[in-house]
Amino acid sequence: MEIHKAVIPAAGKGTRFLPASKAVPKEMIPVVDRPAIQYVVEEALAAGLTDLALVVGEGKEAIGAHFSPDPALEAFLKEKGDEERLAEVTRVGDLGPFSYLVQDEPGGLGHAVSVAEDFVGGEPFAVLLADDFCDERDPALGTMVALHELTGKSVILLLEVAPEQVRAYGSADPTPLAIEEVPGAASDPRIPSDVEIHTVSRVNEKPSPGEEYSNLAIIGRYIFTPEVFEVLRQVSPDQRGEIQLTDAVDRIARMPAEDGGGVLGVVFRGRRYDTGDKLGYLQATVEIAADRPDMGPEFRRWLGAFVESGKEG
Numbered sequence: 001m002e003i004h005k006a007v008i009p010a011a012g013k014g015t016r017f018l019p020a021s022k023a024v025p026k027e028m029i030p031v032v033d034r035p036a037i038q039y040v041v042e043e044a045l046a047a048g049l050t051d052l053a054l055v056v057g058e059g060k061e062a063i064g065a066h067f068s069p070d071p072a073l074e075a076f077l078k079e080k081g082d083e084e085r086l087a088e089v090t091r092v093g094d095l096g097p098f099s100y101l102v103q104d105e106p107g108g109l110g111h112a113v114s115v116a117e118d119f120v121g122g123e124p125f126a127v128l129l130a131d132d133f134c135d136e137r138d139p140a141l142g143t144m145v146a147l148h149e150l151t152g153k154s155v156i157l158l159l160e161v162a163p164e165q166v167r168a169y170g171s172a173d174p175t176p177l178a179i180e181e182v183p184g185a186a187s188d189p190r191i192p193s194d195v196e197i198h199t200v201s202r203v204n205e206k207p208s209p210g211e212e213y214s215n216l217a218i219i220g221r222y223i224f225t226p227e228v229f230e231v232l233r234q235v236s237p238d239q240r241g242e243i244q245l246t247d248a249v250d251r252i253a254r255m256p257a258e259d260g261g262g263v264l265g266v267v268f269r270g271r272r273y274d275t276g277d278k279l280g281y282l283q284a285t286v287e288i289a290a291d292r293p294d295m296g297p298e299f300r301r302w303l304g305a306f307v308e309s310g311k312e313g
Helices: 036-046 061-066 071-080 083-093 109-114 141-151 163-168 228-234 245-254 278-291 296-309
Strands: 005-010 051-056 099-102 125-128 132-134 154-160 170-177 197-205 216-224 263-267 272-274
Touching: 005 036, 005 109, 036 051, 036 061, 036 125, 036 132, 036 141, 051 061, 071 083, 109 228, 109 245, 125 141, 132 216, 141 154, 141 216, 141 263, 154 170, 154 197, 154 245, 163 216, 170 263, 197 245, 216 245, 216 263, 228 245, 245 263, 272 278, 278 296
Parallel strands: 005 051, 005 125, 051 099, 154 263
Antiparallel strands: 125 216, 132 272, 154 216, 170 197, 170 216, 197 263
16 A cells, blocks of 8 residues: 655654753754754655654644745745745745644653544554654665555664664664565665665664664654554553553564564665754754755865864864
8 A cells, every 4th residue: 555644753842952942842953954854854755755744742833834835034035036045935835734733741752653543544654753864865765665565564764773872772673584575676666776674573662781682773764554553552651651652663563464563674874864862963964064065065174174173172
């Protein structure tokens, strides 16, 4: 079954970015000149997902305003003759419209996804975390969509991380799966010939040392069948009272295929930006700015001189 819907949870409080996130949603903090959530929305649209829902909470009105047309601003820029910025503002307003769903209490990522059950309406769908995005030159979501459409299984995106970093993620228990073992995959133009696919038999959320299944960590891209909502209803809250999406993935991985079970993992080897913490945000800003044709050369020269001066220490 083809996938057209995507759910983007963006209801978190953003406490790691206080005090900046006190008045500005963390998803709206700019990475160069675009808020992080815009990169995520554009990634979803580029993968052919045309029906998007943003799960928001109290104080996130700025997200909706960003993706809405702004006739007054457009008129101002037109009168000023600033055609370049006018085109960009107009383009952002044309990305939608989107559905906005409210998570009225902080119940974890699993709870945020469950809010979208009526929106999903019994169809398979994607989940994209709003502070985690892949470079447009290294698309992965389209490959995940294609694998689901060929197999009917849930699909997660995996990243190889250093062993000591696994405890910050969910750890997957993988078994390599050759592309030839997935009927139709080798001839699907959305699936690169060097794709690394695994069958995932179980996952472990933020494992303690020694409890990791592998150093393949789950990052913020998922494809689910609608059975995930019933699974989420069965997941027990953790010690903080939150429903963890990784616990639902673990249950789905262990379920029989006839009940909607089975999880595939795609290993991501490209450029990925995690703006969910301060260091990741700074790294994303520097990398994207350095690659921008309009500012990259000058910025790289300055950055090189700054590092050379030794002021970084």
